[in-house]
Amino acid sequence: MIDIKLLREEPDRIKRGIEKKGVQPELVDEFLKLDREWREITKKLDDLRAGQKKFSHSVHSGQAEARNIEAAKKNKEDIKSEEVKLEVIEGRRMAVWRKIPNLPLPDAPIGKSEKDNKVLCEVGEKSKFSFPPKDYLTLAESLGLIDVERAAKVAGSRFGYLLGAAARLEFALGQLVLETLADQKILTHIIKKNGLTVSDTPFIPVIPPVLLNEKSMSGMGYLERGGEEVYKIEKDDLYLAGTSEQALGPMHQNEVFEEKDLPRRYVGFSTCFRREAGSYGKDTKGILRVHQFDKFEMFSFVKPETSVHEHRLLLGVQEHLMQKLELPYRVIEMCTADLGDPAAAKFDIETWMPGQRDGKGEYRETHSASNTTDYQARRLSVKYRTGKDIEFVHMLNGTAFAVGRTLITIFENFQTKEGKIKIPKVLQKYVGAKVIS
RNA sequence: GGAGGCGUGGCCGAGUGGUUUAAGGCAACGGUUUGCUAAACCGUCGGCGUCUAAAAAACGCCACAGAGGUUCGAAUCCUCUCGCCUCCGCCA
Numbered sequence: 001m002i003d004i005k006l007l008r009e010e011p012d013r014i015k016r017g018i019e020k021k022g023v024q025p026e027l028v029d030e031f032l033k034l035d036r037e038w039r040e041i042t043k044k045l046d047d048l049r050a051g052q053k054k055f056s057h058s059v060h061s062g063q064a065e066a067r068n069i070e071a072a073k074k075n076k077e078d079i080k081s082e083e084v085k086l087e088v089i090e091g092r093r094m095a096v097w098r099k100i101p102n103l104p105l106p107d108a109p110i111g112k113s114e115k116d117n118k119v120l121c122e123v124g125e126k127s128k129f130s131f132p133p134k135d136y137l138t139l140a141e142s143l144g145l146i147d148v149e150r151a152a153k154v155a156g157s158r159f160g161y162l163l164g165a166a167a168r169l170e171f172a173l174g175q176l177v178l179e180t181l182a183d184q185k186i187l188t189h190i191i192k193k194n195g196l197t198v199s200d201t202p203f204i205p206v207i208p209p210v211l212l213n214e215k216s217m218s219g220m221g222y223l224e225r226g227g228e229e230v231y232k233i234e235k236d237d238l239y240l241a242g243t244s245e246q247a248l249g250p251m252h253q254n255e256v257f258e259e260k261d262l263p264r265r266y267v268g269f270s271t272c273f274r275r276e277a278g279s280y281g282k283d284t285k286g287i288l289r290v291h292q293f294d295k296f297e298m299f300s301f302v303k304p305e306t307s308v309h310e311h312r313l314l315l316g317v318q319e320h321l322m323q324k325l326e327l328p329y330r331v332i333e334m335c336t337a338d339l340g341d342p343a344a345a346k347f348d349i350e351t352w353m354p355g356q357r358d359g360k361g362e363y364r365e366t367h368s369a370s371n372t373t374d375y376q377a378r379r380l381s382v383k384y385r386t387g388k389d390i391e392f393v394h395m396l397n398g399t400a401f402a403v404g405r406t407l408i409t410i411f412e413n414f415q416t417k418e419g420k421i422k423i424p425k426v427l428q429k430y431v432g433a434k435v436i437s
Numbered sequence: 438g439g440a441g442g443c444g445u446g447g448c449c450g451a452g453u454g455g456u457u458u459a460a461g462g463c464a465a466c467g468g469u470u471u472g473c474u475a476a477a478c479c480g481u482c483g484g485c486g487u488c489u490a491a492a493a494a495a496c497g498c499c500a501c502a503g504a505g506g507u508u509c510g511a512a513u514c515c516u517c518u519c520g521c522c523u524c525c526g527c528c529a
Binding site for chain 1: 447455456458464465466482483485486487491496497498499508509510
């Protein structure tokens with residue numbers, strides 16, 4: 001949610017902001033109208049209640065007369081009818097309020113579609129091969145690493161089995177992430193390298209629930225738009241997590257951090273479930289786009305003034321991990337149109353997949369990092385004590401590894417002429433092998 | 438799944454229909470005092486509205502897990518829901 005003070009005092013600024021995201025600015029006027037009505041009724045109701053209270057005190061002190069009780073009863077009915085009115089307006093006001101997306105940060109490139117996203121840098125040489133590189137699925141199937149056909153038999157399309165070294169690699173990636181994010185030396189290095197001024201507080205590993213209630217899901221802003229993407233278990237009124245972010249954010253809902261406890265950083269591991277409702281024709285083969293995959297996800301609760309640097313830290317960690325794996329990638333800064341409701345700024349990492357497009361290769365998204373500023377925090381009421389005051393924290397999230405897609409990039413970039421796959425150096429000790437053959 | 442118990446502010450904790458208008462304590466923050474620290478003392482310390490250019494102050498309303506209900510008046514009584522704890526059953 002957007003700060004109501006800003007909405008009331010600087011509606012034009014909000015309008016300009018949400019317009020950049022491609023959202024109708026009239027939403028703000030609609031809200032302000034409802035807000036005025038809401039305030040009017042609130043005032044009326046407060047006055048009625050004050051009268052009732054005063055009267056009941058006079059009963060207690062013995063000053064009331066019998067006939068006045070009748071008047072009080074009447075007053076009570078007035079209160080009730082105002083309460084009903086208020087409830088209606090409040091519901092509408094809240095619904096509109098929640099629909100207003102977060103404002104983009106001033107630095108976010110303005111754009112109309114994903115075409116306007118900005119490539120910030122390309123890192124690492126695109127892999128060169130003396131032979132036509134295969135796509136990951138061909139490689140993986142011939143090596144017995146991925147089985148989508150049997151998965152289709154068991155669960156349907158867009159599922160897969162990870163087998164043998166592929167399964168081992170998943171745990172290897174996990175080890176790499178956990179060791180990296182627990183290591184203050186590495187964090188300090190990343191902070192220095194990127195010229196940041198955030199603390200080197202390690203990330204706390206966490207395995208969150210993957211079934212979430214409605215409050216958590218909507219608090220993170222995943223139901224207003226894009227609700228189609230989410231699996232729901234009707235019988236128990238629970239949702240399947242699409243990313244551990246959805247479980248990590250609400251973890252601290254209705255809580256107040258002490259200032260000294262910030263930043264609070266987590267690295268979550270969870271299975272992610274997505275309906276892929278709108279993507280019928282897209283990426284139908286293999287495991288690039290599936291209903292279920294595992295992901296390591298960074299999540300930070302920080303003081304507002306540090307969130308821009310925290311965002312850079314998350315990106316820095318992502319780049320560090322990719323460089324450790326020696327994978328070629330590029331960093332994209334998302335333009336305003338491509339931010340989504342909760343994000344004020346967002347970076348994606350796209351990794352080079354040389355086997356795609358019949359061996360011509362292409363960059364595909366493997367990571368994403370968003371700064372949602374106080375938008376989710378306000379919805380979930382996650383605050384911190386500044387000393388004198390209580391303020392909303394800023395919340396950020398970023399992929400450490402989406403396992404399936406990372407495996408794809410490893411398979412394609414590290415393939416050999418013989419159709420084997422070399423294991424990235426940093427992972428060899430965890431897998432206990434240098435090559436998959 | 439069955440039986441019972443519990444749910445009060447950042448935390449602890451009092452309160453079983455009307456000076457509770459949520460006591461008291463801890464933590465935090467500001468100040469006074471002070472070689473420094475500590476202690477002591479004073480103040481601040483949930484949300485919203487009215488007023489205001491804005492803030493402060495003042496005033497009012499709301500908030501005792503949530504939603505309803507009874508009453509002139511509810512943290513307190515009633516109903517339902519949720520969560521947690523204990524015991525039994527089942528179970529990786």
